Amino acid sequence: MGRAAVAGLRLTWRAARAGTVLLLVIAALGGAAVPVAAWLGKLLIDEIARGRAADERLAVGLALGAALVGSGAAVLTYVGTYVGVRVQRSVNLHVEDELNRSVNDLVGLRNFENPVFHDRLRLAAQGAQSAPSVLTELSIELVRKVLTIAGFVGALLAVWPLMGVLLVVAAVPAFLAQLAMSKRHAATVETMMNTVRRQFYYRSLITESQAAKEIRLFGLGDLFRARSREALASSSGAELAVRRRNLVVESGFSVLNAAVAAIGTAVVVASAVRGTVSIGDVSLFIAAVASLQGAFTSLIMQFGQVTESLKLFRHFVDLIGGEPDLVDGTVEAPPLRQGIELRDVWFRYDESSPWVLRGVTCTIPAGTAVGLVGVNGAGKSTLVKLLCRMYDPVRGSIHWDGTDLRELSAATVRRRTAAVFQDFMNYDLTAAENIGVGDLPGLADQARIERAAGVAEIDEKIRSLPQGYQTLLSQSFVDFAAFAAGAGSSGVNFSGGQWQRLAIARSLMRADADFMIMDEPSSGLDADAEHQLGTTLRTLRAGRTSLLISHRLNALRDADRIVVLAGGVVAEHGSHDELMVADGEYARLFRLQASSYQDERVALP
Incomplete structure (x- = not known):
């Protein structure tokens, strides 16, 4: 947690140095003003209590001094609020930019296709929005409260030293309890984040246009509303349970503080009645006890907030300083002259998932158009991700003009690649x-x-x-x-x-671009548009290195070479004519598609 605290303070300092310094100065002046005003009030009351023997000039001067200090403290409060808002704005802009930069710097897709990462990302955003500001507020309040506490402790030492000790002792268990409660609440937030994201998802389905047609056609609104409510009830219920436990503890310590203050006040009032302390001492004592208890309570609450925020802020620190999801190469990708070669490529998305590719070996020679065929789930889109270096093979390698893609800068490989993804x-x-x-x-x-x-x-x-x-x-x-x-x-x-x-x-x-990838480029087009696009793509692909993926096999007939994926391996490859003669999987799929265009009456089941 110490590393997160240092990171949060550094972040605030980088984002708003001048504002932070100004807030500290305002805090110091404001913190000192409270006990000074109380002490001037004590002197004023004591002077007035002297009756006719009182020094009128001194009394007026003390009154003006107390008023001046009080009004100055009020002005500082307003100025501090304004400066605090500006500091908060600067910090938020800096945090948002840092978070976006860190996510944008991820080279591959592994994190983006991992739900755990999305939980961490949301926790990082939540922690980054709160921790730096809360930490800054605590630092500023610490300056203010330390001066306030020091001033009033000095005042108590003059009236009843034991009371100062009692107030400090009473604050220690409350401080420790607040830390424990804050950690427990932060742990609950972490645990429930997946449920919170799920609730946001259901709400977006109901409120955004993308799903509006299906929701209304299939009558899904009540289903998703119920699931959103259930997820919200689950997450808010868990938080409410923690808050309920905290309420019992906080109420207990409030009663303890009130008892200490009541006993102390009774003793001091009794002393005033006996004449051992002045009326001004009583007023100072009451002000000191109230201010000290308020200062201790405020600091304890803020320490708790900082503990909770820092626990979430760790996700931000880990994210911006974490290991890369894909180790990027340093060699700039050269213009493609020889071609792309896959050598015994094996791939799965994680160790618990089945193999998607099981030893794929094939070549895309420079200047040739290659078609890729396979049923749904054969691994075609996964292969596209590997060719764009969104992932690295688990085993085997992919070579660009003989150089392993792992050695090449992913950015330069992608700059030399043009693609239409299936999920554009x-x-x-x-x-x-x-x-x-x-x-x-x-x-x-x-x-x-x-x-x-x-x-x-x-x-x-x-x-x-x-x-x-x-x-x-x-x-x-x-x-x-x-x-x-x-x-x-x-x-x-x-x-x-x-x-x-x-x-x-x-x-x-x-x-x-040196390499063109077209993953189902005509799936959403009508017959005329598909024909026009096919003609255009044939012209564009002529003499260029390209990979065309399509379930419409007629679009691949003119490819220089066709590769058929089945079960994660290359089942067959060759030209259209060669594959038709071989009478394998490609020929079967081609004839199946062709039969649907023949003028036959097919009885539907």
């Missing part, structure tokens, strides 16, 4: 941005964007939109450009096939 993204961005992100240096190059859209047969559709290429392709956010032009405030949404063409255009932004 629909970004809530403008049409131009949705295409331009395929090659960031060309994000502002409108001519390139329009050229890619034209090749993907989506240019005409985009030009027909209210704002053309600047139209927001989302109905989740307000399209301010459209609103300003009087075309409404909502963006537009594409059909599945139109989104697929947009994804193809995105990949075509890297028209000079």
Whole structure:
């Protein structure tokens, strides 16, 4: 926990040095002002109690001094609040950027496809949002409260030294109990995080547009609402149980503190009646006891909050300083001249999962178009992830012009690769941005964007939109450009096939890529569009290194070579004609598909 505390303080210092120093100065002045004001009040009461013998000038001066100190402390409180908000804002921006940078720096996909990582990520975000600010507040409060405590302890030493000792002794068990309670609450938060994420998931299904059609068609709203309520009840119930236990303990210590204060006050009042202490001493004593108990209680609560926050903040510290999910290479990937070779590649997602690939060996020669065939679950998309170096093989190796991909910089391999993934993204961005992100240096190059859209047969559709290429392709956010032009405030949404063409255009932004991967690029297209795209892709692939994955085997007929995956291994390979002659799995699948287009009446079961 010490490492997390140091990291939190360093983070705050880097994010807002001037503000942090100013807060410490304000805290010191504010902390000293409280006992000074109380002492001036004591002197004023004692002076007034002298009656006619009192020094009027001194009494007025003491009153003005107490008022000045009090008003100054009030102004410092407001200034401190403002500065604190600014420091908090700077820290939040810094934390958010650090968290995003750390996640973005993950080279591979292993963490993103692991639910435990998503629990840790949410805990890291939660801890990062609270720990630095809570830690800073504690540091500042520590300065303020130490000065306040020191001032009032000095005052108590002048009236009743034993009371100061009793207050400190009474605070120790409360402090230890608060630490234990905070650790217990943090452990509950960690334990319930998966349930909390599940509740957020069910809520997003109900409230967001992606699932709205199916939820209404199948009447799923009540089901997901009930599951959301159940998950929320489970997580909040666990937290409530911890809070209930804490309430009993905190109430017990409050009663103890009240008893100590009552006994002390009774003794001091009795002493005043006997004339052994002054009325001013009584007022100072009461103020000191109340302030000391308040200071101790506040510090104990804040120490508890810090303990809880630091326990969660460890996830942030571990995340930004953790081991990489994939050890990146240092050699820049050269232009592809020879080809890509897979040598006895074995892969599974973790040790408890079955093997997806079981010794795949094949070659994608430079300048050739290779088709990849296999039933669902054969490992085709997994192979694509390996070729893009999102994962490394568990056994075997993949070579780029003879160099193991592990030795090459993943970023340079990916820069030389263009891909349309089967599960491509629909970004809530403008049409131009949705295409331009395929090659960031060309994000502002409108001519390139329009050229890619034209090749993907989506240019005409985009030009027909209210704002053309600047139209927001989302109905989740307000399209301010459209609103300003009087075309409404909502963006537009594409059909599945139109989104697929947009994804193809995105990949075509890297028209000079050494290696093209097309994973089911026409699955969402109609027959005309598929035919047009097939013609376009054949032109693009001519003389280029490419891998085309498709369940529509007719789209692979012109491939230089076709590889058939079955059971995690290469079952057969060759040209279309060679595989048809071999009469194996490829021929069976091809004939099965062809039969569905023949003019026959098939009796359905």
